[in-house]
Every structure is written in C-alpha cells, then in structure tokens.
Amino acid sequence: MAYLNLWWAEYGNFDRLVIGPVAGQASAPGYYADADDPILPSQQKGDLPEAFDALFYPPDLETVPKRLAIVRANRYMVERSDFLIAYVWHPASNARELLEYAGTGKRKGKIHITNLAEEQISLPKKTDDVI
Numbered sequence: 372m373a374y375l376n377l378w379w380a381e382y383g384n385f386d387r388l389v390i391g392p393v394a395g396q397a398s399a400p401g402y403y404a405d406a407d408d409p410i411l412p413s414q415q416k417g418d419l420p421e422a423f424d425a426l427f428y429p430p431d432l433e434t435v436p437k438r439l440a441i442v443r444a445n446r447y448m449v450e451r452s453d454f455l456i457a458y459v460w461h462p463a464s465n466a467r468e469l470l471e472y473a474g475t476g477k478r479k480g481k482i483h484i485t486n487l488a489e490e491q492i493s494l495p496k497k498t499d500d501v502i
Contacts (some may be wrong), residue, residue: 389456397423441465449473452482460488 396402429447432440442465449455455473459466473482 376466394423419427442469446472447481451497454483454485456487458487 402489429444432443435443445465446469449472455470457470458464459470461467470484470486472478473484
C-alpha cells in the first residue's frame with residue numbers, strides 16, 4: 372500500500388491546482404491518502420476532498436490562534452516530510468520563511484525542496500478550470 376499525504380489549507384491557487392492530480396493518484400488501487408489541514412476542524416470551510424481517506428489535524432494546536440497555528444502546522448509538516456513542493460515567489464511571506472526553515476537545521480539535506488516559482492513554471496491565474 373502506497374501512502375500519499377497532501378498538506379492542504381483550503382485556500383490559495385496552489386492548493387486548488389494540486390488537489391486534482393493528487394486526488395487522481397489517491398483514487399488509484401493500492402493508495403491510501405490523507406489531507407492534512409492546519410485549520411481547526413470546526414472552522415474548516417469545506418469537506419474532505421474526494422478520493423481522500425482521512426483528514427489529519429496536527430496535535431496541540433487547538434488553543435493556538437489561527438495565524439500562528441498555520442505556521443506551527445507548516446513546521447510540523449516539514450519536520451515529517453521527505454519532499455516539499457511549493458510555489459513561493461514573494462520574498463516577504465510565511466511561505467518563503469517555511470522554505471528557508473525546511474532547508475536549514477535538522478532537516479537540512481533530509482528533505483527534497485522544489486520551489487516551482489524558481490523553476491519558472493507559471494501557474495494559471497484562474498485554477499477553477501484546472502480541477
């Protein structure tokens with residue numbers, strides 16, 4: 372059984388762009404997939420994406436303010452991942468800080484980081500048609 376894990380925050384064009392291909396792979400036989408969500412389950416906007424088997428909420432974030440919970444949840448994910456694929460183009464953002472965090476400290480050399488913005492892969496302006 373292969374395991375797929377998508378860190379999904381229910382907002383942003385990148386999330387909407389990648390959910391389709393990941394869900395397509397997750398629905399194939401022999402795959403188990405979960406979607407990790409940094410938003411407290413009672414505050415989530417939508418349901419679990421189709422083809423996913425479970426929704427995971429990182430531990431010990433229930434009492435943390437939402438803005439800080441997202442940062443902590445992202446670090447939780449980086450500390451447990453082998454790959455990080457992102458589209459980070461803005462130099463002053465939480466996403467940029469996360470890329471820097473992933474490339475330093477105890478994870479340095481242990482996580483494969485791909486920033487699609489640096490690979491010059493352009494994302495569509497409107498992702499509704501992609502899914």
